[in-house]
Structures are given as C-alpha cells and as structure tokens.
Amino acid sequence: MNKYLVLGGFVSFPSRPRFVALGRSSSPLPCPPSFDRESAGMANSNLPRRIIKETQRLLSEPAPGISASPSEDNMRYFNVMILGPSQSPYEGGVFKLELFLPEEYPMAAPKVRFLTKIYHPNIDKLGRICLDILKDKWSPALQIRTVLLSIQALLSAPNPDDPLSDNIARHWKTNEAEAVETAKEWTRQYATGA
Amino acid sequence: MTIGAGRSSVVGNDRRRSLFPSLHFYHAFISLRCDGWSVTVNVLTWFDLHFAVPRNFRLLEELERGEKGIGDGTVSYGMDDGDDIYMRSWTGTIVGPHNSVHEGRIYQLKLFCDKDYPDKPPSVRFHSRINLTCVSHETGVVEAKRFDKLTNWQREYTMEDILSQLKKEMAAPHNRKLVQPPEGTFFE
Numbered sequence: 001m002n003k004y005l006v007l008g009g010f011v012s013f014p015s016r017p018r019f020v021a022l023g024r025s026s027s028p029l030p031c032p033p034s035f036d037r038e039s040a041g042m043a044n045s046n047l048p049r050r051i052i053k054e055t056q057r058l059l060s061e062p063a064p065g066i067s068a069s070p071s072e073d074n075m076r077y078f079n080v081m082i083l084g085p086s087q088s089p090y091e092g093g094v095f096k097l098e099l100f101l102p103e104e105y106p107m108a109a110p111k112v113r114f115l116t117k118i119y120h121p122n123i124d125k126l127g128r129i130c131l132d133i134l135k136d137k138w139s140p141a142l143q144i145r146t147v148l149l150s151i152q153a154l155l156s157a158p159n160p161d162d163p164l165s166d167n168i169a170r171h172w173k174t175n176e177a178e179a180v181e182t183a184k185e186w187t188r189q190y191a192t193g194a
Numbered sequence: 195m196t197i198g199a200g201r202s203s204v205v206g207n208d209r210r211r212s213l214f215p216s217l218h219f220y221h222a223f224i225s226l227r228c229d230g231w232s233v234t235v236n237v238l239t240w241f242d243l244h245f246a247v248p249r250n251f252r253l254l255e256e257l258e259r260g261e262k263g264i265g266d267g268t269v270s271y272g273m274d275d276g277d278d279i280y281m282r283s284w285t286g287t288i289v290g291p292h293n294s295v296h297e298g299r300i301y302q303l304k305l306f307c308d309k310d311y312p313d314k315p316p317s318v319r320f321h322s323r324i325n326l327t328c329v330s331h332e333t334g335v336v337e338a339k340r341f342d343k344l345t346n347w348q349r350e351y352t353m354e355d356i357l358s359q360l361k362k363e364m365a366a367p368h369n370r371k372l373v374q375p376p377e378g379t380f381f382e
Binding site for chain 2: 046076100102111113115117125126127128
C-alpha cells in the first residue's frame with residue numbers, strides 16, 4: 001500500500017548550494033509569482049532582471065495581435081496567443097503557442113511551438129517552428145517580443161523553400177492557391193475556437 | 195526502516211548549480227512515501243516548481259534525442275502518434291544484452307507519459323512477452339515497486355534511463371538465466 005504524505009512545510013538545508021538566497025531570510029514561505037515591487041525580493045530575485053523587465057513590458061505594452069503571459073507556476077514558461085495576420089490564410093484565427101526561456105537565456109534562444117494545429121510549410125505536426133532566429137541566427141539582442149513578432153511575420157510570409165513539413169511545402173510550390181485554401185480551412189477548423 | 199533521499203541526491207551534479215555558486219540555503223517541499231517498511235523522502239525544491247523545463251519541451255528534447263539515435267542502438271524509442279501534440283504514447287525497443295538468455299532478442303515496450311510527466315514517471319509495460327522479476331506475468335507492466343528507477347523516480351530521469359536500466363536488469367544475476375516465453379509472442 002502506498003501512501004503519499006505531503007508536508008506542505010518548507011525546510012532549509014544548510015551547506016547544499018542550490019539556489020538564490022531569499023530576500024528575507026526568515027520568510028517561511030515563498031511568495032507566489034508576482035511582478036510588483038513588494039514581493040520582488042523573494043519571488044523574482046531568482047529570475048534574471050532581463051526576464052522580469054521583458055515580462056513587465058509584454059504585459060503592459062503588448063504587441064498588436066500578440067499576447068504572452070507567464071505561467072503561474074513557472075515564470076520562464078509563457079502562454080502565448082497570436083492572431084492570424086490580416087491578408088494571410090490565417091486571418092481570423094487565434095493561435096495558441098507555448099514559450100520557454102531556457103536557463104541559458106538570453107545567451108540561448110527561447111523555445112517556442114504552436115499548440116494549435118496549423119497548415120504552414122515552416123511548422124510541423126508537433127507545432128515546431130523552422131525559423132532562423134530560433135536556431136543559428138539567435139542573438140541575445142533579440143527578445144521574446146521580437147521572436148513572437150517574427151513568428152507572426154512568418155504567418156504572413158510562408159517560406160516553402162526552407163520547409164519543415166515537406167508535404168506542405170510541396171503543396172505550396174505546386175499549387176499555392178489550393179494550399180492557401182487548405183490553410184484557411186485548417187484555420188477555420190482548429191483556430192477559431194468554434 | 196530505510197530512508198532514501200530522492201530528489202536531493204542529484205542536486206550536486208546538476209548544472210543549474212553553477213548559476214548560484216555561493217548560496218548555501220534552499221527551501222524545499224518534502225513528500226514522504228511509505229511503502230511497507232521503507233519510507234522514501236522526495237525533496238521538491240522551489241526551483242523545481244518555478245524553473246524546471248516544462249513537460250512538453252522536455253518531451254520534445256527527448257524526442258529529438260531519440261530521433262538522433264542513442265549510443266550503440268541497443269536502446270531506442272519513438273513516438274507512436276506523430277499527430278499527438280501532447281506526445282503521450284511512445285514505443286521503446288531494447289535489444290537483449292550479451293551473456294543472458296535475452297541475447298539477440300528484441301523487446302518492444304509501451305511508455306505512456308501523462309500530463310504530470312516528468313514530475314511523475316511514465317507508465318511502462320512490455321509489449322513483447324518476457325520473464326523478469328520486475329514485470330507482471332499477466333500484463334507485462336513494469337511494476338514500480340520492484341523497479342528502482344520508477345520507485346525512486348526523479349524529474350531528471352528520462353525514458354532512455356528507464357530503458358537502459360531495464361536492459362541492465364535483464365543481465366542481472368536474478369534475471370539473466372530465467373526461462374523465457376517463446377520469441378515473438380506478445381502480452382495481450
């Protein structure tokens with residue numbers, strides 16, 4: 001018989017180097033993730049200042065057609081929505097994505113993928129995105145915001161010459177009108193929340 | 195009564211450590227698991243709760259590693275349904291190790307990663323029939339209480355770790371000479 005006993009308490013272990021000191025050493029409980037100054041001492045001292053700044057700005061001045069908010073239980077993990085750009089086959093669609101800032105960020109690119117199914121030559125069945133700035137063209141000067149804007153731009157300008165999904169790319173190159181129709185159909189079917 | 199420190203034991207090797215070299219205190223959630231006479235203590239740190247690689251990105255990493263091919267190829271795995279964006283169902287393969295009755299046999303397994311993976315281990319069962327002390331004779335399920343990697347699961351463990359450990363298990367003294375079901379038969 002298995003029993004799980006979860007002791008909700010917190011225990012300090014001396015002499016095991018593990019992570020950042022607490023803002024107030026006597027504090028018995030961690031603060032919930034929050035971005036106001038009062039709790040910043042505890043909840044945010046572990047997060048690089050750059051990530052805090054970026055998050056604040058994403059929340060206070062979102063880019064048009066893009067929303068990104070950190071998950072409650074992991075401040076490096078963002079829930080993202082991108083609206084399909086007008087004049088594109090994805091117009092009218094709301095696309096869900098997930099984004100994670102690896103420990104090396106900003107020296108390494110964020111990890112992003114679509115959770116909503118999408119018919120696009122540079123996005124595969126698992127929502128993985130073929131975009132140079134997410135791979136070899138990443139630069140620490142780029143940000144979460146620029147990454148999401150680039151993904152939005154990729155929806156406006158599919159690039160079948162550098163495909164991730166071979167079948168979709170072939171479709172795009174041999175019969176673009178029909179491929180665009182399929183993309184519109186998938187948008188209606190999977191991205192309109194209907 | 196034995197007390198094993200679960201999660202805390204790997205902390206020393208963790209590369210996350212380098213981020214915070216000079217700090218000597220951390221806070222942790224403690225969970226106790228009582229199983230007969232043994233008690234397992236799992237330490238889930240605040241770090242794990244708020245910074246760990248989320249499930250989906252972790253599974254994408256495992257998928258990429260599996261696609262590249264692991265080591266000598268005697269252990270491998272891949273996704274069952276390429277359309278499942280939640281990457282739940284996997285098939286693993288183990289080539290039986292040398293110097294055991296399993297040598298030359300190829301075993302198929304099914305692994306299922308639920309929503310709480312990798313905080314909780316995947317469920318693992320053999321598809322190919324096999325006689326191992328940690329595997330149910332009726333269902334092929336790898337019984338967690340008889341398989342250390344599942345009993346003392348840690349978030350850092352991967353499907354590859356499970357498969358490699360099972361391969362080692364096949365060559366262990368208590369398993370390597372067991373009489374085996376005919377090759378090419380499967381659990382229902």
